[in-house]
Amino acid sequence: MSGVTNLRGVATSVLAVMAAVLLALAYLMGVGTRQADAAGPTRYEVTNLDPLWTNSIGRDIDEPGRVAGQGQSPTGQARAFLWEGGVTRDLGVPAGGNLSRARGMNDSGDVVGEWRILVGGQQRLRAFLYEDGRMKDMNGLIPAGSGWQLTGAQAINESGQIVGAGTTNNQTRAFLYENGALTDLGEDLETPYSAAWGVNDSGDVVGGAGGSEGQTEAFVYRSGTVDWLGKDDGFSASEAVGVNNSGHAIGWSFNPGQSSPQGRAFLYDGGDGEAGIEPLQPLSGDVYSRARDVDEAGRVVGWSRNDVAGAPQSEQFSATLWANGQVMDLNELIPPDSGWKLVDTYAINESGQITGSGYKDGRLQAFLLNPVYDFSGFFAPVDNPPTVNAVKAGRAVPVKFSLSGDQGLDVIEETYPRSQQVPCDAADSADGIEETTSANTGGLTYDAAADEYTYVWKTHRAWTGCRQMVLKLDDGTVHRATFDFSS
DSSP, X not given: OTTEEEOHHHHHHHHHHHHHHHHHHHHHHOXXXXXOOTTOOOEEEEEESOTTSEEEEEEXXXXXXXXXXXXXXXXXXXXEEEEETTEEEEOOOSTTEEEEEEEEEOTTOOEEEEEEEEETTXXXXXXXXXXXXXXXXXXXXXXXXXXXXXXXXXXXXXXXXXXXXXXXTTXXXXXXXXXXXXXXXXXXXXXXXXEEEEEOTTOOEEEEEESSTTSEEEEEEETTEEEEOOOOTTOSEEEEEEEOTTSEEEEEEEETTOSSOEEEEEEEEOSSSOOEEEEEOOOTTOOEEEEEEEOTTOOEEEEEEOOOTTOOXXXXXXXXXXXXXXXXXXXXXXXXXXXXXXXXXXXXXXXXXXXXXXEETTEEEEEEEEEEOOOOOOBTTSOOTTSEEEEETTOEEEEEEOOSSOOOSOOBOTTOSEEEEOOOOTTSOEEEOOOOBOTTOOEEEEETXXXXXXXXXXXXXXXXXXXXXXXXXXXXXXXXXXXXXEO
């Protein structure tokens, strides 16, 4: 095996130690409870992708906010779909197919997944690639006579590399596909069974491999080097299902064959620092957790499950977000009168949009969560309306606010802040800006200790009279402050 790093001997002990530490922190600090900390997490608006599609699931989301998923179409067929801006496109099936399911997509809108065809009286799964408006059987994209039958494609990155699993020489093996060429990852994994579940833009691949489908161990594959991640105590198998561009992988340790899945999610830090595995705890009162996706900020989505015998799915599972050292029930971050019970989350993009599945009006439906920031209002030195801020033209004004936590440095929409001339209202009170900075300062910064964003707004020497600064955030909300400029 070329360049193999073996973590089997340390992974279990690392998991055990980390679990003990996290449990202690949960007891002392409240981490892992269903309630958020004092700062408060991001809240979300929930959108039903398409009520006409039933038993639907949102499986992946790209940066423009398009969702690839699957469900029962309005005509009653089991189909993969691509949702964009309120319109759902049935992706169909290749010729002879009777079912399709989406698994992943990239920012070009290419979708991968699996489709099904009846062969010799038996249903067989095949991998598909949807691009240029057409669904293609991936078996037609590889050299004829290769000996491979690609049974499922799970993920696609921005350069078009695709990973999944197929059969060759009577074994199920992980593959990496690129521009018509197929790489057998099983040769480096050296196991009878393997499957790839995720790939980042560097071509790092994650999955599970072992003696059989029920005896897998999570792996991270980088150009012929394999990191084996082990499994948590109490579980017989593990698999990694996603990896971001910083090398952080997510997955779970689990017991195969359980009708109600039993497992524990983990986050693997495989970046430039020392590698380590951190268990992702379930919600308070729950027993099991599963990770589905991780973004570049390290936010992880998945589910948490209780162990109540005979409980329906809507009561057993809760859509879950792990971020900033907290585990959060997404049902507590949506409007309480929404009518939704979110049960699973499959993907999160860099804007914080999340997709998955939940129950609405008694039916399983695909959803999209759009973040709505908990905007604090402006902090000193800027006063909020109706107060007018008096400032000397040409100075730079520190505009400070909080969004209840670190939401990243891309929270302000492009081309904002803007300003516009407004009439001065003599009835409004005025307050002088005591704090200004040199006009060559600019940009957005975040102070974690104060939970405070600062944007240094540059004003112009020629401005006179009253103007309104307009700040639009990427959740669509708009916030204003009024200024009276003097020379």
